[in-house]
Amino acid sequence: MELQLALDLVNIPEAKDVVKEVAPYIDIVEIGTPVVINEGLRAVKEIKDEFPSLKVLADLKIMDAGGYEVMKASEAGADIITVLGVSDDSTIKGAVDEARKQNKKIMVDMINVKDIAARAAEIDNLGVDYICVHSGYDHQADGKNSFEDLATIKRVVKQAKTAIAGGIKLQTLPEVISAQPDLVIVGGGITGAEDKQAVAAQMQQLIKG
Numbered sequence: 001m002e003l004q005l006a007l008d009l010v011n012i013p014e015a016k017d018v019v020k021e022v023a024p025y026i027d028i029v030e031i032g033t034p035v036v037i038n039e040g041l042r043a044v045k046e047i048k049d050e051f052p053s054l055k056v057l058a059d060l061k062i063m064d065a066g067g068y069e070v071m072k073a074s075e076a077g078a079d080i081i082t083v084l085g086v087s088d089d090s091t092i093k094g095a096v097d098e099a100r101k102q103n104k105k106i107m108v109d110m111i112n113v114k115d116i117a118a119r120a121a122e123i124d125n126l127g128v129d130y131i132c133v134h135s136g137y138d139h140q141a142d143g144k145n146s147f148e149d150l151a152t153i154k155r156v157v158k159q160a161k162t163a164i165a166g167g168i169k170l171q172t173l174p175e176v177i178s179a180q181p182d183l184v185i186v187g188g189g190i191t192g193a194e195d196k197q198a199v200a201a202q203m204q205q206l207i208k209g
């Protein structure tokens, strides 16, 4: 099981400071959608250049033009790029084909997918690398989480790795781990902590068992 740190509400210098603090305890650093909107793919490039041993995920949440957008994120140094599960199959296939050419990986974000079981099974057959259940900020504000959805994809996904994101904190991590995803994604649970390093270290300890 791996730990991904999601950076959403920072600029590039702040992102570097957080990664410096927690780098030994994480496997993947995510350049979140708001960071890409504010800073562009330069944020991906700068983090990859400064932390080459970490995998960098560009959370582009691609909805169209999968091949082109994966190509641009790959050029910036991303190792993993996100595509939305609600996209057309042709968009996901385009993203997967380009990722194979560039030796990169595709994560499908299942945010707002209504029939998680059916769509996850379809997407699994498109050759993606990760399928991620996700309660976004707007769902979290309504008190929702994706713990049940994780159990659902664990049942139906046969090839891709499984991941979960959305409001995971140190206190809720044991429940997440008990469902055995391949990847746990944590943003505010680390970045909002007073001692980010201590929380990331405890999370790593729980995850690596």
Ligand SMILES: O=C(CO)[C@H](O)[C@H](O)COP(=O)(O)O
Binding pocket: 006, 007, 008, 030, 032, 033, 059, 135, 136, 137, 165, 166, 167, 168, 185, 186, 187, 188, 189
């Ligand atoms: O993609 C995102 C929001 O769309 C976040 O990166 C993801 O939800 C993880 O952050 P948090 O743990 O703070 O919810």
